[in-house]
Amino acid sequence: MLSLFDEMPGWQSLPLPGAELSLWRHWLDDAEADALLAGLRAAIPWEVHRIRIYGREVDSPRLSCWIGDPDATYVYSRTRFEPRPWQPALAVLRSRVEKACGSRFNSVLANLYRSGQDSMGWHSDDEPELGERPVIASLSLGAERRFRLKPRQAGTREDTRVITLGHGSLLRMAGDAQRLYVHDLPKTSAAVGPRINLTFRWIDPSRR
Numbered sequence: 001m002l003s004l005f006d007e008m009p010g011w012q013s014l015p016l017p018g019a020e021l022s023l024w025r026h027w028l029d030d031a032e033a034d035a036l037l038a039g040l041r042a043a044i045p046w047e048v049h050r051i052r053i054y055g056r057e058v059d060s061p062r063l064s065c066w067i068g069d070p071d072a073t074y075v076y077s078r079t080r081f082e083p084r085p086w087q088p089a090l091a092v093l094r095s096r097v098e099k100a101c102g103s104r105f106n107s108v109l110a111n112l113y114r115s116g117q118d119s120m121g122w123h124s125d126d127e128p129e130l131g132e133r134p135v136i137a138s139l140s141l142g143a144e145r146r147f148r149l150k151p152r153q154a155g156t157r158e159d160t161r162v163i164t165l166g167h168g169s170l171l172r173m174a175g176d177a178q179r180l181y182v183h184d185l186p187k188t189s190a191a192v193g194p195r196i197n198l199t200f201r202w203i204d205p206s207r208r
Contacts, residue, residue, distance in 0.1 A: 010100075011172075016149065016161060019177035027100065027139070028168035036089065037141040037167075040196055043087055044110055050079060062118040068107030072203040075127060083107055090198075093139075097200050101172050103135040105200040113145065113195040116188035124152070126178045129203050136173045140165040142195035147171070149183045165197075 014021040028036065046063035066074055067090060068083035075081070086094070094105055111120070125136050144167070150160040165171060173183075185197075 014161070014163065016177065016181065018175070018180050020173070020175035021149075021161075021177060022172045022174075023163065024100065024170040024172075025166060026168055027170035028141075030167065033141055033168035036093070037194075037196055039089055040110065040141070040198075041112065041194065043089070044112075045084065046110075046112055049081075062120065063112040063114065065110045066107070067110060068203065071205045072107035073205070074107065074109075074129065074203060093198070094200060097137050097139065097170070100170060101135060101137045101200075103137070103174075103202065105137065105202055107201050107203050109199045109201070111197045111199075113143075113185070113197070115194070116143075116145075116190055116192045119187045120185040122150075122182045122184045124178045124182050125173075125199070125201070129205070130178070130201060131204055132179070133175055134178055134201060136178070137200040138165075138171040138173070139198040139200070140167065140169045140171070140195065141198070142167060143192040145185055145188070145192070145195055147183065147185055149177075149181045152180060152182055 010024045010027065011022045012025065014023055044065050044067075046065055049060040049064045050057050066081040066083050067086060068074075069086075070083065072083045073080060074083070090108060094108065098105055113119070125134060144164055147163045147165045148160055149163075163171070
């Protein structure tokens with residue numbers, strides 16, 4: 001499904017039946033992406049979040065930090081996350097991402113993948129406070145990693161969409177992407193360096 005953003009310079013539409021998926025492969029140039037990766041890796045107060053998998057709590061296989069406006073509380077995997085305040089670099093970046101994606105964002109989930117052994121399991125960003133058809137903007141910094149999407153229902157291996165997210169790339173998921181699909185970031189045995197992923201969202205406090 002195409003959107004107006006696919007007609008804008010930089011954006012590339014990616015096929016995802018029934019949903020909107022667009023990629024800007026070099027949204028940030030290498031020099032700016034390098035500086036942002038180093039700065040955020042040092043400045044963000046990274047922590048290990050506890051998540052629930054098959055009925056038990058385990059450490060998340062990555063480092064994370066939830067950042068946002070004061071009322072942007074987020075509930076994920078039955079855990080309530082209170083946002084940490086915006087750092088200056090992230091506040092400026094938010095405005096730029098909003099302009100690029102044509103959407104408002106009041107929060108960002110920062111994930112640090114320390115090596116190829118850090119990962120994200122299959123899931124959808126479909127929590128009630130995100131709304132029915134959320135726009136999710138995902139900025140990647142650092143090592144290239146595979147990002148996969150597959151249909152929620154009756155998906156086969158052939159239905160899986162694989163995207164390589166490179167340094168400075170910006171991915172926009174919208175429409176029914178979260179309702180119809182799940183996505184993940186699998187482990188890799190390749191010797192890859194660290195990667196930071198910033199997923200900007202809009203939290204609606206009235207939906208909690």
